[in-house]
Amino acid sequence: MGTKREDIIDAANRAFYRDGFAEVGIDRVVGEANVALGTLYRHFKTRSEVITAALQRRHGDFLHALEGAGEAGKGADCVLELFDVLEAWSTQQGGNGCFFLRAAADYPADDSIQNAARSHKREYLAVIEQRLLQGGWSKGQAEQLGSTIFVLLEGAVAAAFTLGDGAAVTTARNAAARILGSAKPESG
């Protein structure tokens, strides 16, 4: 059905993520989506709605990628697999940093964009904590370790963007492994 709508959202995701919100306009999005201008404005009331839809779609895709791997792991492995998913995801997307942070920073006055970014990060953190619980850590440990893993994952995408390669994800993964190893679920 709404395949045109999906095309627009896909194109918006690619264009905005690759070239930045400041440099791509609606015309670039319709051009990359192979869609008429009127079609976009039939599906979305405003540019802000396009961006919000792109964020929501990316959130769904990312969560799907997260849940598609590492659910069977035990101990630290099911947490560390988050880094593997992130590395594949980041390089596949182009390694231009976190799309949600970029959108939130560019449109601090846009409530729907702020909401999309905030709720994404909340759910992301929740997934991390759930993996820690699944790995055998207690609820209190999961909250504490979850924040640390979250910082490492966020730092990984930021550093990968800055340094231009995905080695930072491996660095973050190693750090996470060391920290998880020194706070084993058996010993807590």
Added chain:
Amino acid sequence: MGTKREDIIDAANRAFYRDGFAEVGIDRVVGEANVALGTLYRHFKTRSEVITAALQRRHGDFLHALEGAGEAGKGADCVLELFDVLEAWSTQQGGNGCFFLRAAADYPADDSIQNAARSHKREYLAVIEQRLLQGGWSKGQAEQLGSTIFVLLEGAVAAAFTLGDGAAVTTARNAAARILGSAKPESG
């Protein structure tokens, strides 16, 4: 002398960092700088030059803040003080994430902006490695640990922005302390 120029750069830093590149124009900068439009264009040839100057100024201020603290520490302390400086800096600036990453993401086709962001991060990483050397770690350890500390620092500002409070910096600092503790310079 060039106090008007400084006013413009200051205002650009505040406005762009607070409200994002997509939402603030040259008129907002001149308005916040209490300066005439012609004055801005006497000092800068283009908007891109204003942004680049803002980045360079912020780089200088940040490095100055870094070098102003923790130079006397020994061992892990002189590295961990980077987190303390970052926390003060981040909350003082408003906690809207890394200005350089945001600029680099928004203007991927602007060479001077890309250069300013890239060289900032390079120097930042160099400061971290220098602190590790100062703390007694070997050159090889400094490079390896430096990447990890860098990831933690980058993750700290990103997470602080997302979660809205500075607790992420403390989380990152604790993680850094644990990692530095398990790779003591005496034992390497």
Added chain:
DNA sequence: AGAAAAGTAGAACGATCGTTCTATCCGAGT
């Protein structure tokens, strides 16, 4: 088949934006 909905190409509009220009004014230096 026929009607309703969705899509297309492109013109058009109003607003905004980056940039330039004009005219005037102020302050410092020989």
Added chain:
DNA sequence: ACTCGGATAGAACGATCGTTCTACTTTTCT
């Protein structure tokens, strides 16, 4: 006193952008 470089306010311009509109064609549904 006269000039000259920097500052000011604001008009002006061309480009772009987001959004709407028109006219036409295609798809979809019953």
